[in-house]
Amino acid sequence: MDAFSPALRELLDRPGPVRAAGAHNPLGARLAERAGFDAVWSSGLEISASQGLPDADILTMTELLAVAQSMAAAVSVPVIADCDAGYGNASNVMHLVRRYEAAGVAAVCIEDKTFPKVNSFVPGRQTLLPAEDFCNKIAAAKAAQSRPDLVVIARLEALVAGWGLDEALRRGEAYAEAGADMVLIHDKGKSPQPVLEFLQRWRRPVPVAVVPTTYHTVTADELSDAGAKLVIYANHGLRAAITAITSAFDTILRDGRTTGIEDRISPLSTVFDLQGMRQFIEAERRFVAER
Numbered sequence: 001m002d003a004f005s006p007a008l009r010e011l012l013d014r015p016g017p018v019r020a021a022g023a024h025n026p027l028g029a030r031l032a033e034r035a036g037f038d039a040v041w042s043s044g045l046e047i048s049a050s051q052g053l054p055d056a057d058i059l060t061m062t063e064l065l066a067v068a069q070s071m072a073a074a075v076s077v078p079v080i081a082d083c084d085a086g087y088g089n090a091s092n093v094m095h096l097v098r099r100y101e102a103a104g105v106a107a108v109c110i111e112d113k114t115f116p117k118v119n120s121f122v123p124g125r126q127t128l129l130p131a132e133d134f135c136n137k138i139a140a141a142k143a144a145q146s147r148p149d150l151v152v153i154a155r156l157e158a159l160v161a162g163w164g165l166d167e168a169l170r171r172g173e174a175y176a177e178a179g180a181d182m183v184l185i186h187d188k189g190k191s192p193q194p195v196l197e198f199l200q201r202w203r204r205p206v207p208v209a210v211v212p213t214t215y216h217t218v219t220a221d222e223l224s225d226a227g228a229k230l231v232i233y234a235n236h237g238l239r240a241a242i243t244a245i246t247s248a249f250d251t252i253l254r255d256g257r258t259t260g261i262e263d264r265i266s267p268l269s270t271v272f273d274l275q276g277m278r279q280f281i282e283a284e285r286r287f288v289a290e291r
């Protein structure tokens, strides 16, 4: 994130929803920014998938950090880092907060599952950490932070793990008490109802983030009207890319040429634009003598 971009905290103070799109590299982050998203979600699922690996704490913190850092350097909008279950215990959380802060991310999100975690949409092994232990992780994150604007997000997996709304609210309040700047209520059902009910019953001044992946019919404005502040479209760029690439590759092999896809793939000029080719050429003219 550069020095002139609106900090995430500033966005959170504005009326209406803050909308973030998931990405797994600087190109995806730039596409999110250009489309008009307010923030980029450095998605553990996307980054793992982009490496052909399951989203299950297989990649290490340093690998995920490197991606988040490269995205923060490539866009002006804030980057919100999905830090899974904090890569270990409260000491690991303190370490990650220092490293992600130094990498220029605007927020870190830590979920209350046991380490190693498994993606929330995978059945089984959705085990919650005892609430007191997770409170300690949040308190540790806040104690480790040195940049006052860093946003620490406590992600609630009670609905995902089948513990119900009362437990989600009880934990949310405990995490807010422990110092969380925001809570994220996650769910994997088709209906937005449990999340809407959480929002309705949430009494704290701490803002709430939501991830409408499976309950996709609800709009950002509806979620915002219900009390959500941050709406994260966590993996839609990746999924759109998989579909588009698969279709293009199939067509090339079927037709024996690329004519059939030319009008639905980006021209090279767009690729050059996204990778900063113009700035590169300008710099070459100034600083690299032709021989």
Ligand code: SPV
Pocket (backbone or CB within 6 Å): 022, 043, 044, 045, 046, 055, 082, 119, 120, 121, 211, 213, 234, 235
């Ligand atoms: C991610 O994008 O990695 C997330 C969101 O954590 S989800 O996959 O919906 O759990």
Ligand code: MG
Pocket (backbone or CB within 6 Å): 043, 044, 045, 055, 082, 084
């Ligand atoms: Mg994740």
